[in-house]
Amino acid sequence: xxxxxxxxxRVYYFGTCLVDLFFPDAGMAGIELLQSQGLTVVFPQGxxxxxxxxxxxGYRADALKVARAQxxxxxxxxPIVVPSGSCAGMMKKHWPDLFRGExxxxxxxxxxxxxxxLTQFLVHVLDVRLTDxxxxxxxxxxxxxxxxxxxxxxxxxxxxxxxxxNVELVELKREKECCGFGGTFAIRxxxxxxxxxxxxxxxxxxxxxxxxxxxxxxxxxxxxxALEAGAKAARGQHIAQFLKERIHGR
Amino acid sequence: MDGNAPxxxxxxxxxxxxxxxxxxxxxxxxxxxSKRAAQFADAGEWHAVRALAASVRLRALSxxxxxxxxxxxxxxxxxxxxxxAATTEExxxxxxxxxxxxxxxxxxxxxxMVTEEMHLNAVLEKNGIEVLESDLGExxxxxxxxxxxxxxxxxxxxxxxxxxxxxxxxxKDAESREDAAYLTDLARRVLRAKFQAADxxxxxxxxxxxETGTLCLIENExxxxxxxxxxxxxxxxxxxxxxxxxxxxxPPVISLLPRSATGQPITTYVNMxxxxxxxxxxxxxxxxxxxxxxxxxxxxxxxxxxxxTLRCIRCGACMNHCPVYTKVxxxxxxxxxxxxxxxxxxxxxxxxxxxxxxxxxxxxxxxCVEICPVKIPIVEIMxxxxxxxxxxxxxxxxxxxxxxxAEAMVWSxxxxxxxxxxxxxxxxxxxxxxxxxxxxxxxxxxxWTNVRTKPRFAGRTLHDLARAKGVPDV
Numbered sequence: 068x069x070x071x072x073x074x075x076x077r078v079y080y081f082g083t084c085l086v087d088l089f090f091p092d093a094g095m096a097g098i099e100l101l102q103s104q105g106l107t108v109v110f111p112q113g114x115x116x117x118x119x120x121x122x123x124x125g126y127r128a129d130a131l132k133v134a135r136a137q138x139x140x141x142x143x144x145x146p147i148v149v150p151s152g153s154c155a156g157m158m159k160k161h162w163p164d165l166f167r168g169e170x171x172x173x174x175x176x177x178x179x180x181x182x183x184x185l186t187q188f189l190v191h192v193l194d195v196r197l198t199d200x201x202x203x204x205x206x207x208x209x210x211x212x213x214x215x216x217x218x219x220x221x222x223x224x225x226x227x228x229x230x231x232x233n234v235e236l237v238e239l240k241r242e243k244e245c246c247g248f249g250g251t252f253a254i255r256x257x258x259x260x261x262x263x264x265x266x267x268x269x270x271x272x273x274x275x276x277x278x279x280x281x282x283x284x285x286x287x288x289x290x291x292x293a294l295e296a297g298a299k300a301a302r303g304q305h306i307a308q309f310l311k312e313r314i315h316g317r
Numbered sequence: 318m319d320g321n322a323p324x325x326x327x328x329x330x331x332x333x334x335x336x337x338x339x340x341x342x343x344x345x346x347x348x349x350x351s352k353r354a355a356q357f358a359d360a361g362e363w364h365a366v367r368a369l370a371a372s373v374r375l376r377a378l379s380x381x382x383x384x385x386x387x388x389x390x391x392x393x394x395x396x397x398x399x400x401x402a403a404t405t406e407e408x409x410x411x412x413x414x415x416x417x418x419x420x421x422x423x424x425x426x427x428x429x430m431v432t433e434e435m436h437l438n439a440v441l442e443k444n445g446i447e448v449l450e451s452d453l454g455e456x457x458x459x460x461x462x463x464x465x466x467x468x469x470x471x472x473x474x475x476x477x478x479x480x481x482x483x484x485x486x487x488x489k490d491a492e493s494r495e496d497a498a499y500l501t502d503l504a505r506r507v508l509r510a511k512f513q514a515a516d517x518x519x520x521x522x523x524x525x526x527x528e529t530g531t532l533c534l535i536e537n538e539x540x541x542x543x544x545x546x547x548x549x550x551x552x553x554x555x556x557x558x559x560x561x562x563x564x565x566x567x568p569p570v571i572s573l574l575p576r577s578a579t580g581q582p583i584t585t586y587v588n589m590x591x592x593x594x595x596x597x598x599x600x601x602x603x604x605x606x607x608x609x610x611x612x613x614x615x616x617x618x619x620x621x622x623x624x625x626t627l628r629c630i631r632c633g634a635c636m637n638h639c640p641v642y643t644k645v646x647x648x649x650x651x652x653x654x655x656x657x658x659x660x661x662x663x664x665x666x667x668x669x670x671x672x673x674x675x676x677x678x679x680x681x682x683x684x685c686v687e688i689c690p691v692k693i694p695i696v697e698i699m700x701x702x703x704x705x706x707x708x709x710x711x712x713x714x715x716x717x718x719x720x721x722x723a724e725a726m727v728w729s730x731x732x733x734x735x736x737x738x739x740x741x742x743x744x745x746x747x748x749x750x751x752x753x754x755x756x757x758x759x760x761x762x763x764x765w766t767n768v769r770t771k772p773r774f775a776g777r778t779l780h781d782l783a784r785a786k787g788v789p790d791v
Binding site for chain 2 (some may be wrong): 084090092112128179224244257258263293
């Protein structure tokens with residue numbers, strides 16, 4: 068980050084549709100982590116999805132319709148925190164393109180500029196200090212492609228994990244390599260996606276980690292699904308939920 | 318266009334079922350990625366040289382028509398005959414005319430992806446002209462009767478053992494030895510005789526300098542130099558985007574290209590070709606021809622967003638870093654240009670009817686964008702092509718060819734659900750409560766559950782949890 072913004076007292080939370088349906092506890096953990104730092108967290112109940120599925124499938128008008136339905140939920144200047152690098156990337160990087168030339172372009176650009184990925188916000192804005200209450204455990208970190216390459220989130224989550232005294236972080240050999248989710252890619256090219264997640268699972272196994280922690284639910288659906296189907300010992304977890312459990316000692 | 322559109326899904330399934338192939342690619346690409354990373358260990362230097370190379374390409378494209386005219390003028394002054402070809406058929410015809418005029422029987426070729434795009438070898442063979450690829454990888458692929466699987470390392474899909482078997486089968490008196498030095502020496506002996514006997518040498522062009530009329534060709538084996546200096550006639554092929562403005566634009570390109578491609582600081586040979594043999598000179602070809610191919614490039618150029626496709630310097634680094642390419646290899650694409658650059662270039666050249674599936678063979682992970690030495694926004698162009706594929710009447714050939722009423726309805730329904738808070742609440746509630754009852758045999762779930770457990774709906778949404786825990790809504 069170029070500069071450390073002043074600590075806000077109030078933030079918006081954009082939960083994302085995958086969190087909503089599959090990982091609501093992780094979403095709630097993210098809210099509670101922010102609350103534990105003394106922030107007021109606002110969760111606009113009108114929110115749904117950032118529009119990425121249609122955007123990446125070539126249906127931009129449908130993506131625009133959905134993105135537009137989110138725009139008025141975040142009035143003012145408070146930061147918008149998103150527990151997903153991919154959805155945050157869609158909002159921050161692609162909304163300005165999606166709304167280009169539209170009457171509400173200026174509003175979209177204003178909203179996009181306020182978007183933060185959760186771990187990025189915890190590290191750069193809140194400068195959190197975590198105290199580990201959990202049992203010793205070995206974990207590894209799965210970096211989502213969009214967190215890394217659209218949001219520039221590479222070291223932040225690992226820095227948070229390293230704050231935890233009883234957590235041993237063993238990095239993946241191919242941390243930067245895609246897990247093969249890719250939204251509709253996993254359905255359009257199931258065999259290639261399977262080969263990719265197969266390599267990812269092997270890499271995770273190689274670390275001997277009991278848990279693979281990630282900040283993106285698409286990757287988590289893919290990786291945990293493959294770990295379970297392969298009867299592997301490691302389990303996947305969203306970083307918000309992992310951090311919350313560690314600081315609460317369970 | 319032939320009616321048989323390549324089937325990437327089927328071809329990639331076959332590739333994935335070949336453990337030897339997967340192992341060859343994984344090993345080779347891992348090696349190339351780490352070699353490249355070692356070349357750019359200094360992030361500051363990487364950003365600086367990358368910005369410079371990108372600016373060279375951008376500047377060249379910004380005045381492309383003018384630079385091409387200047388290139389023709391200066392090449393002509395240097396004694397290089399310039400030919401323009403709108404299509405691959407025209408380019409093949411021009412080459413054949415030259416070959417017939419000089420009564421050529423044997424052609425030796427250095428690596429040229431444009432001639433792969435033209436299927437030139439097949440055309441020459443059909444006309445009774447023997448053509449021999451002289452780049453070792455291309456030679457191997459030609460012997461094997463296949464096509465390059467990588468634009469820089471054409472035979473990267475094969476290991477030493479497989480090449481030893483191939484040579485034993487195809488080369489007279491070859492011993493069965495899995496020894497790279499022996500195999501290289503064997504190929505060298507075969508090729509050396511052909512260089513001396515060839516009537517015409519052919520090559521590609523890495524950069525053509527407008528202000529001097531110079532053709533720059535980089536290579537590692539010296540075969541490029543042989544092809545362009547030993548036979549009496551040299552024919553060079555280039556796509557019209559390969560021009561750069563000035564001589565000083567060449568170093569950033571030829572430094573970044575091998576560093577990105579193979580992790581070498583520079584190639585073994587850097588050829589600067591500035592015309593045929595002059596009076597009193599002892600060597601060099603009598604005639605030098607440059608065939609400049611359009612084949613759809615001027616249409617790509619006409620669209621300001623798609624134009625960035627033409628920045629490419631053909632280093633192949635995007636392939637080395639693509640998680641899809643490294644799993645399935647280059648042949649699965651059944652295209653002259655595989656991998657990320659192929660997925661954006663080939664559909665624009667050949668049309669979205671035949672190649673509309675290519676832009677979807679991508680997870681949009683952006684690994685290619687991160688390492689592209691000339692900063693091509695590959696994934697943004699991929700996204701644009703996905704739009705063009707379902708939108709009739711756009712800027713790309715056969716736009717709208719993949720439009721499907723059923724798919725459009727699905728997305729329209731999805732948008733309606735996600736654009737209305739009430740509809741969204743009802744839908745997510747229903748999915749949360751009932752979704753887990755969906756059978757794994759449903760079309761999309763079936764693909765998913767081949768190697769994964771079924772995603773489990775949580776039962777309560779985050780909306781519910783937040784409301785229950787009193788998280789404020791405004």
